[in-house]
Amino acid sequence: MRKNEPIRMCIACRERELQSKLIRLQQDNHKIFPYTGQGRSFYVCDACRNDEKKIKGLTKRFRLSVEESEQFVKYLKELNKNG
Numbered sequence: 001m002r003k004n005e006p007i008r009m010c011i012a013c014r015e016r017e018l019q020s021k022l023i024r025l026q027q028d029n030h031k032i033f034p035y036t037g038q039g040r041s042f043y044v045c046d047a048c049r050n051d052e053k054k055i056k057g058l059t060k061r062f063r064l065s066v067e068e069s070e071q072f073v074k075y076l077k078e079l080n081k082n083g
């Protein structure tokens with residue numbers, strides 16, 4: 001199998017990783033949700049989505065409210081459960 005997959009950068013740690021290993025998310029209007037196929041998206045790696053400090057950094061960067069941050073964290077935890 002040839003490794004010609006695109007490489008993308010994790011927004012939190014700036015590490016480059018195969019696109020398939022990253023989670024693609026979208027941010028719009030102070031909300032973060034799974035990428036819908038339209039609009040701006042960004043990537044988060046496995047290490048960062050399990051790193052509370054990194055996640056907090058992201059919620060600050062996107063200026064999420066407490067409620068929005070909780071939703072984001074909850075979403076990431078659900079991803080972990082699903083593997």
Ligand SMILES: [Zn+2]
Nearest residue numbers: 010013045048
């Ligand atoms: Zn990362």
